[in-house]
Amino acid sequence: MARILVPILLTGCLAVLSGCGASHGPVSGARAYDHTAQICSLGPRPPGSENLKKAAAYIEAQLAAIDPSLQLKRQPFEKFGERFENLWVEIPGSDPTGPILAIGAHYDSKITHPGEQDFEFVGALDAAASCGVLIELARAIHTQKPIAPNVWLLWFDGEESLEWEWNDEKALMGSTHWVETMHADTALFPEGLSKRLRAFVLLDLLGDVNLKIDRDLESNPKLLEIFKDTASEMGKSGVLYRYESPMKDDHIPFKRKSVRVIDLIDFQYRAPVQHGPNTPEDGKRYTPWWHTADDTLDKVSKDSLDFVGNLVFRALPRIEAEFYR
Numbered sequence: 001m002a003r004i005l006v007p008i009l010l011t012g013c014l015a016v017l018s019g020c021g022a023s024h025g026p027v028s029g030a031r032a033y034d035h036t037a038q039i040c041s042l043g044p045r046p047p048g049s050e051n052l053k054k055a056a057a058y059i060e061a062q063l064a065a066i067d068p069s070l071q072l073k074r075q076p077f078e079k080f081g082e083r084f085e086n087l088w089v090e091i092p093g094s095d096p097t098g099p100i101l102a103i104g105a106h107y108d109s110k111i112t113h114p115g116e117q118d119f120e121f122v123g124a125l126d127a128a129a130s131c132g133v134l135i136e137l138a139r140a141i142h143t144q145k146p147i148a149p150n151v152w153l154l155w156f157d158g159e160e161s162l163e164w165e166w167n168d169e170k171a172l173m174g175s176t177h178w179v180e181t182m183h184a185d186t187a188l189f190p191e192g193l194s195k196r197l198r199a200f201v202l203l204d205l206l207g208d209v210n211l212k213i214d215r216d217l218e219s220n221p222k223l224l225e226i227f228k229d230t231a232s233e234m235g236k237s238g239v240l241y242r243y244e245s246p247m248k249d250d251h252i253p254f255k256r257k258s259v260r261v262i263d264l265i266d267f268q269y270r271a272p273v274q275h276g277p278n279t280p281e282d283g284k285r286y287t288p289w290w291h292t293a294d295d296t297l298d299k300v301s302k303d304s305l306d307f308v309g310n311l312v313f314r315a316l317p318r319i320e321a322e323f324y325r
């Protein structure tokens, strides 16, 4: 991910996920964690790398293991002399030509430049863990069919800025390309992307043992409310919206095409202090790891993945009731 513009401290009560280990629903945090570990074990996965191809092959194999009908779609493209490949799978609902709800994450990891960043960037939380949750969501949604609309799960390449400091022109390349291509596809989207693809849920930087989810100011207010209500139903409302941040992330290209979007992201107070805001008194619990050598598998919590996956799963009927009827 992604870049923050202005940090804002909110007041209110703070709750953190406990290590109770109980599942929050049909999405398995243990399975999501195993996927995360497998993706991290590949090492750094910048665009065009052999490791990223292995990650795509892993996602493809895991989907096929759930059901051979879950065939991974691939969208290769080139930009700035680099090769990218977006991935997605379509889980059919009651009408395969009907409306679509999309959930996505980025599967590239940020490239480091020798001599400038002398560490291996594994990107466990940014965003292998979100990719692992997506694979597990595919299993839960395909087997349980919680809603009637088609659900498309997307793994984007090229989210990270190719330059170390964020460059708008050289970031969000996969999501931008996917959205522009689909919006122009009059066979799939005869009335434009948003008439059929009505809502997009983005997962990023999630899975830390001390999880929180920030209130992204680019997100749709109704979707923000739906996720807050769902978290409340799960007894975890304090995990959400302690802090605000307007995020530049893979949801923005969708928003530009009038798709309703939400970015579920745990960013505030993760950036090392020299790059980010001052640490507030209660922000000390939020260990910085963003774009550092510290973004490793040991930071990932099965309980947090369980919560995130089930939060999304349990929000689906509310999103359907709001935007798909």
Ligand SMILES: [Zn+2]
Pocket (backbone or CB within 6 Å): 001, 002, 110, 126, 160, 291
């Ligand atoms: Zn990142």
